[in-house]
Amino acid sequence: MKKLFICLSVIGVLLVSCSNDYDDSALWDSVNGLENRVAKLEELCKQMNTNISSLQEIVKALKERESITNVSTLSDGSGYSITFTSGKTITIYHGKNGSDGSDGTNGVTPTISVKQDTDGIYYWTVNGNWLIVDGKKVKAIGTDGADGSNGNDGTDGTNGKDGITPKFKIDGGYWYISYDNEQSWEQLGKATGDSGLNGEDGDAFFKGVSIADGFVIFTLNDKESTEIKIPFYSETELTVHVTEPGTLKSLLTDEQMRTVLALKVIGNINDEDIQTIDASMLVVERVDLSDTDITGSGSFSGAGLLYGKQTLKEIIYPESCTNIEANAFYGCRNLKTVIAPAIRSIGKSAFYNCYNLENFTMSALDCNMYAVYEKSSFYGCNPIDIKISHMPEIITHTVYRDVSNDGKYRSIPMKKLYISSNIREIEHTTFAGCTMEEIVFEQNSKLQILSTNEWPSVGGGGYVSGAFGSCKNIKRVDIPESVIIIGEGAFAYCTNLETVSFGQNSKLQIIGDRAFAECTSLKEIEIPASITVLYLSAFSECDNLKTIICHATLPPRLNNASATVPENCVLYVPNEAISLYREATNWNRFKTILPIPE
Structure with a gap:
């Protein structure tokens, strides 16, 4: 044109002009x-x-x-x-x-x-x-x-x-x-x-x-x-001491409310103070309430705020706060980290569509997640890293799963799970069906029982898995040396599990019934010398398991002898113990027993 x-x-x-002399x-x-x-x-x-x-x-x-x-x-x-x-x-x-x-x-x-x-x-x-x-x-x-x-x-x-x-x-x-x-x-x-x-x-x-x-x-x-x-975003930090709940706003200048990125509050606060942070702290990204005594809901989704607190990236709750109310962080799309060490209840849609949430530190104390279809606590979130805090010594069963209106289990959308070093026991079904790809046990773990020896039936018959049963994204598990018992169904149906490792100084004594049942990607497992009881059914339907290496010089008691030994699976044992294994009760179920290669 x-x-x-x-x-x-x-x-x-x-x-207009066609003359030859035209300029x-x-x-x-x-x-x-x-x-x-x-x-x-x-x-x-x-x-x-x-x-x-x-x-x-x-x-x-x-x-x-x-x-x-x-x-x-x-x-x-x-x-x-x-x-x-x-x-x-x-x-x-x-x-x-x-x-x-x-x-x-x-x-x-x-x-x-x-x-x-x-x-x-x-x-x-x-x-x-x-x-x-x-x-x-x-x-x-x-x-x-x-x-x-x-x-x-x-x-x-x-x-x-x-x-x-x-x-x-x-x-x-x-x-x-x-x-x-x-x-x-x-x-x-x-x-x-x-x-x-x-x-x-x-x-x-x-x-x-x-x-x-x-x-x-x-x-x-x-x-x-x-x-x-x-x-305008400004790189500033601020600590405020609040002696009387509801007075936080009076302690802040207009300039501070416009520019402060990181806010630490000390003292006694209530919902009115939370609303000050929500509505008046225009660019705040990190809120540390760890040294407060907080009353009320502690919610960051004030009335009329369509998108929640958009600037918020990190929130640290005090140990005095045990509940996160419904819709608390609804739509806080930039929220990345939540540290809530004493939380026991999380309401419906509390983190609805917080799709940038990456890290969540929570208590292991009966933390109940709301479980209504499409309104679960973490609906719309991508898989996140969960760290179980140090509060209890026992993590109770079915804590980290929802049951929706359709009767199906729905877990927290985990990516990586961190378990505190002082946890001593993880009960059955605790993380069953969760989406995490990796389990990280902190160094110097005191964990002794991994999935209690109970495998309860639910919902009109049928069985649910053990502590980490049906966690289908897990490929590797490094069992802490402190673990004594791997209980029933602990990792059953973890169909992508390829590697299970035990430390050199492992104290493991018992591998329970169907502990690794139907782990169809598992090809080899090496069992430490400390083992005393092994359920043959622990590896039931592990169709690709070809090698079991057992370092125990005395054959462990082999329970559940009626279970099927994986076809073509070779058992490797210490050279000096070959005759003992071949003569021990039920161990002759293995067609091939060879010495551990040096």
Whole structure:
């Protein structure tokens, strides 16, 4: 289109003057000038569309209570690069306000902006007037969340319900605007006048960007010079002593509430203080309440906060707090770490859609998870690392699983499980069906019993697994040297388990009934010399188990002799003990017994 526009202009001039003596330098100056103006228009149009998207992101950040971490000038001086705490970066162009040239005859550059109406919502404006589509003002961003996925209608895709992103283009020398993702276009006016381009680079969506009083201030190029203020991220820490619950806000300055990233509170606090942190601490990321005595819910999802506390990345609860209420961290999408050493109850949707949650330290004391279908405590979370704190010595059964309305077990979405060194016993079914890929026992572990010798039936018959039964993502387990008993079904149905290792100084004495049943990826296992009792059924239906190495010089008592020995499985024992094994009760079930290779 640009080439056609230029060619028609050239032909028009040639028709006027065709003399052989004609000096065409003025013509080509005119053509080059026209081409330059068209190129500038195209660049202007591109910058305007970038500014529209950036303005939309600014309004979205304002709504979601994000802050800004960096403001830098573009290398050519044409605008700014803005980075938010979410990591998203936008570019805004400020132009030169159209002050260096003439608009020319009928030449216009549309002015698009946003304006907050009396309902508190920002709407688009064009040339100072509300942008009206189908008789309604157009919201700058949707009201039901990104991508329209959480709204009732969500028909406008990436803009959420009723959110529209206007788009400009230049065609045939005229400005056009689209309100429907470029499906249709409405003509606004002439893009080029006879003698100018609305001044030099004169789009000027933004009059300026400044930083003052803890805010980045965006001043828009409308007649009201609308200002949008976003908190500016500052690397500061603050410790506050609260002696009377409900007085935290009175102990903070406006500047502290705008800029503090890490807050440690000491003393007595209540829900009112939590709401101060939630609503008034604009950019706080880390909240340490470990030295507080907290009354109330300790919730971080205050009334009317659609997205929870978006800046929050880490929360440390005190040991006096034993409950996390329903919806407490609902939608805190940037939350990464929760340390709650004494928590015993987590309410429904407490961490709903906290999809960046990575680490959770919790108590092993009867910690009950709410279990309603699609409203479980961790619904929408990705697998997280769980650390079991040092509070009890016994981790009780079925603690870390939910039962949904459909009767199915649903576990915490674990990625890695850390178990404190002073845990002495893990009961049956405790982590059954969990999603973790790795189990880490802390050094100097005192664990002695891994899955008690009970394997209870549930739900009208049938059996559930032992302590780590049906954890199908686990590939390797390093059993602490302190473990004496691996109980019934401890790792049954861990179908991807490939390696089980015991320390050189292992104290293991008993491997119980079906402890590793149906671990179909297990090919070899090496049993320590301390073993005294082994259930043959421990390896029932381990179809690929080909090698068992037993270091005990005296044959352990082999229980459950009726169980089937894995086909073609070779038993390796100390050379001096071969005859003892071949003569010991039930050990002759192994067809091949050989000395352990040196």
